Each structure stands twice: as C-alpha cells, then as structure tokens.
Amino acid sequence: MSDKVQPIIELKQLSKRYGVGDAEYLALKDLDLTILPGEFVMVMGPSGCGKTTLLNVIGLLDRSTSGQYLLDGRSVERVSRHKQARLRSQKIGFIFQSFNLIPRLTVIENVALPLVYRGYSKVRRLKVASNVLKRFHLNEREYYMPWQMSGGQNQRVAIARALVNNPSIILADEPTGNLDSRSSHIVMEELKEIHEQGNTIVMVTHNASLTTYATRVINMLDGQIDTDIKTTADEDLPVAEEEPKKKRRGRPKKSAEKRS
Numbered sequence: 001m002s003d004k005v006q007p008i009i010e011l012k013q014l015s016k017r018y019g020v021g022d023a024e025y026l027a028l029k030d031l032d033l034t035i036l037p038g039e040f041v042m043v044m045g046p047s048g049c050g051k052t053t054l055l056n057v058i059g060l061l062d063r064s065t066s067g068q069y070l071l072d073g074r075s076v077e078r079v080s081r082h083k084q085a086r087l088r089s090q091k092i093g094f095i096f097q098s099f100n101l102i103p104r105l106t107v108i109e110n111v112a113l114p115l116v117y118r119g120y121s122k123v124r125r126l127k128v129a130s131n132v133l134k135r136f137h138l139n140e141r142e143y144y145m146p147w148q149m150s151g152g153q154n155q156r157v158a159i160a161r162a163l164v165n166n167p168s169i170i171l172a173d174e175p176t177g178n179l180d181s182r183s184s185h186i187v188m189e190e191l192k193e194i195h196e197q198g199n200t201i202v203m204v205t206h207n208a209s210l211t212t213y214a215t216r217v218i219n220m221l222d223g224q225i226d227t228d229i230k231t232t233a234d235e236d237l238p239v240a241e242e243e244p245k246k247k248r249r250g251r252p253k254k255s256a257e258k259r260s
C-alpha cells in the first residue's frame with residue numbers, strides 16, 4: 001500500500017515544565033513525535049524519564065508548556081478545558097496501571113460511565129456497556145463489584161470502559177504493571193485484537209518482552225526520545241504524508257539510478 005496518510009498524533013518541539021524557579025523541571029524537552037493511524041507504539045525508558053507525562057499530554061489530561069500538538073491534523077494544545085474534555089471523550093480511551101475503576105459502582109456501571117458525556121439515557125448506557133462486556137466475555141459478571149473480581153478481570157473491565165465510546169486512540173500506562181504473567185498475557189491479547197481492528201495504541205511498559213506486540217518501540221531518556229525503532233516490516237502499515245516541499249513529480253530517483 002502506498003497511500004500517504006495524515007498522522008493521527010503529531011508533536012512538534014513539545015516541552016512540559018513542572019514547577020517554577022528552583023523547583024523547575026523539564027519533564028519533556030523539545031520532543032518531536034509523529035504517530036500514524038494503526039500503529040501500536042510501545043514507550044519504554046527509566047523511571048522519571050517522562051513516559052506518563054507524554055501520555056497525559058497526548059491524552060489531553062495535561063497541557064504542554066510549549067510546542068505544537070496536532071490531533072487528527074488539528075492543533076489542540078491551546079483549546080479550552082471543555083473542548084479538551086469533549087475531544088478526549090470522542091477520540092481517546094485511557095487504561096491505567098491501577099485500573100481506576102470506581103469501587104462503589106458495579107462492573108457494568110463503570111463501563112457505562114463515559115457514556116454520560118454522550119447524553120444517553122441510563123437504559124441505553126447500560127445496553128451499550130453490556131454489549132462491550134460481552135466482547136470481553138465478562139457479561140456474566142456485569143453486576144459484580146470491582147472488589148469481587150481478579151486484577152486481570154478488573155483490567156479487562158477498564159479496557160471495556162476505555163472502548164465504550166469507540167475511540168480511535170487507546171493510551172495505556174503500564175496496563176499490565178499490576179498483573180501476573182498469565183493475566184498480562186490475556187490483557188495483551190485483548191489489546192492486540194483492538195489494534196487489529198484498526199485502533200492506534202500508545203502503551204507505556206517496563207516489560208521488554210511485551211514489545212513483540214508492538215509495531216514500533218520508542219525509548220525515552222530525560223524527557224526526549226532516545227531511540228525509535230519500527231519492529232514490524234508490515235507492508236500494510238501506513239506511510240507518513242510527505243512534507244509538501246519534498247513532493248516530487250516525475251520518475252522516482254531510484255529507477256533513474258538503475259538506468260546507466
């Protein structure tokens with residue numbers, strides 16, 4: 001496939017500063033990153049290098065201090081909080097290491113929660129949530145409370161909640177960090193399936209063995225990208241749109257070189 005596609009996420013010279021004065025700390029430093037639709041990006045790197053900060057900025061949970069952020073080609077770094085929340089609920093699903101389920105709500109109520117922002121009736125919300133839970137084979141546990149479930153099951157509930165709004169981007173911050181290896185495997189298989197259905201995934205992990213699921217592995221160091229490696233030779237992966245100035249007409253150089 002040779003169609004050029006528009007990046008889904010584009011960060012240009014992005015910086016994030018925490019604190020002021022002596023306590024000032026640059027968690028992200030002039031970071032450039034382009035992610036295409038359908039990529040499965042894993043972000044690795046030592047503790048404190050800025051992985052969560054990066055994910056929170058991409059997920060519109062936090063704002064950059066300087067630089068540009070294009071989401072689906074639209075500049076979003078200066079939009080209002082209200083607009084940020086709306087974009088987030090339309091486009092982005094979050095999965096956290098500690099699941100972040102609401103303990104006093106049942107499984108199905110947790111999954112249905114993001115649909116409140118859509119203005120759906122309660123009956124409709126529960127119906128949609130039930131359908132998503134079915135996909136994760138958790139429909140028999142719809143009325144369990146989170147504390148009655150295993151860690152792996154709770155994380156799958158959290159994934160169902162992240163997907164309930166049909167977002168195109170899934171952001172996962174160490175989603176298997178609190179799970180044993182068997183549950184990790186099940187969660188990764190779910191993410192793999194979501195990726196195969198066309199979603200873009202950006203996942204932070206400390207576990208190098210999980211990178212076999214990724215199409216691209218980014219290593220961060222001190223708020224910057226240290227290495228960025230495509231791990232798959234999948235020809236179906238999209239190709240970045242070229243900068244207009246680089247577009248050439250006529251015969252490609254390669255074939256010209258072959259003639260001699």
Ligand SMILES: Nc1ncnc2c1ncn2[C@@H]1O[C@H](COP(=O)(O)OP(=O)(O)OP(=O)(O)O)[C@@H](O)[C@H]1O
Pocket residue numbers: 018019025026027045046047048049050051052053054
């Ligand atoms: N709210 C905050 N206020 C001040 N400093 C912060 C804040 N959040 C993060 N930092 C600092 O920014 C740096 C990057 O933090 P971040 O949480 O992004 O790291 P990380 O790569 O996710 O680490 P870990 O692997 O431990 O989760 C750290 O030095 C941290 O202390």
Ligand SMILES: [Mg+2]
Pocket residue numbers: 051052053173
């Ligand atoms: Mg982190």
